Amino acid sequence: MRHTLPLAPQFYVTAPQPCPYLDGRMERKLFTALQGDDATTLNNALSQQGFRRSQNVLYRPSCTDCSACLSARIDVSRFTPSKSQKRILRRNRHLQRRATSPWATEDQYALFRTYLDSRHADGGMADMDVFEFAAMIEETPIRSRVIEYTDDVSGELIGVSLTDVLEDGLSMVYSFFTPELQRQSLGTYLILDHIEIAREAGLPYVYLGYWVPGSPKMGYKAKFSGLEVYTAGNWQRLGDPEIFAASLHPLSTDPIAEQVANISLPDTRAGR
Structure with a gap:
């Protein structure tokens, strides 16, 4: 099924498939291609409306009867x-950060495979081979960086984040790390370090993907102060996470045509 707006990108809807976050539910995504001279402008505009990038695609959940997934960002x-986050920062003081162009390496893929096999062996990316991994890292039409974290003693690569640089922040597209180092809480540390990178660069937000109330996989995001979620067409402070119920209702989601009509698109013709 295809939906279009005059002089605008074409939007499509994926077929329903099992939700990776909430048992017994089906997920569906609204998406559009990210390409051409206006890719950066479109990515900035749609990221501010809850969309996420995956290679050359921008997508947002559009499930038939569930509206649990909420795009999240840190102000x-x-x-x-918090006290526990300060401890995590201290435990990882020995890590060295290096930002590079989006280019895949063998070390990155080896770490990626270790991470998937330990944390997401039954997930949708479990069978990703080295060529698909390289595409995930390298196929980006916008300003992206690979941020690597290495142990300053052993030189071992222990964390990686594929990060987009938006006009109003950093978007952590995908991150992975050494799963055995549980005490170091590397997933949390990578977010904490991105907050520092954004602060140094004068960028107001760090985009984290989706927070899903009721999903243990996503619960950690609610532990960051300054968290905002995109709901009902606006960003709002998270406040008490308990007030956001993962409700299942046939009227939870607007019809696709109405969703597309309510998307605010940039005027890419300006100045031409």
């Missing part, structure tokens, strides 16, 4: 680390 100006 850097309102973030204050």
Whole structure:
């Protein structure tokens, strides 16, 4: 099924498939291609409306009767680390950060495979081979960086984040790390370090993907102060996570045509 707006990108809907976050539910995505001279402008505009990038595609959940998935970002100006997050920062003081162009390496893929086999062996990316991994890293029409974290003693690569640079923040597209180092809480540390990178660069937000109330996999995101979620067409402070119920209702989601009509698109013709 295809839906279009005049002088606008074409939007499509995926076929329903089992939800990776909530048992017994089906997921569906609204998506559009990210390509051409206006890719950066479109990515900025749609990221601010809850969309995420995957290679050359921008997508947003559009499930038939569930609206649990909420795009999440951290307001850097309102973030204050908790006591446990301060401990995580101290435990990882020995890590060295290096930002590079989006280019896949053998070391990255080896770490990626170790991470998937330990944490997401039954997930949708479990069978990703080295060529698909390279495409995930390298196929980007916008300004992206690979941020690597290495042990300053052994030189071992222990964490990686594929990160997009938006006009209003950093978007952590995908991150992975050494799963055995549980005490170091590397997943949390990578987010904490991105908050610092954004602060140094004068960028107001760090985009984290989706927060799903009721999903243990996504619960950690609610532990960051300054968290905002995109709901009912606006960003709002998370506040008490308990007020966001993962409800299942046939009227939870607007019809696709109405969703597309309500998307605010940039005027890419300006100045031409």
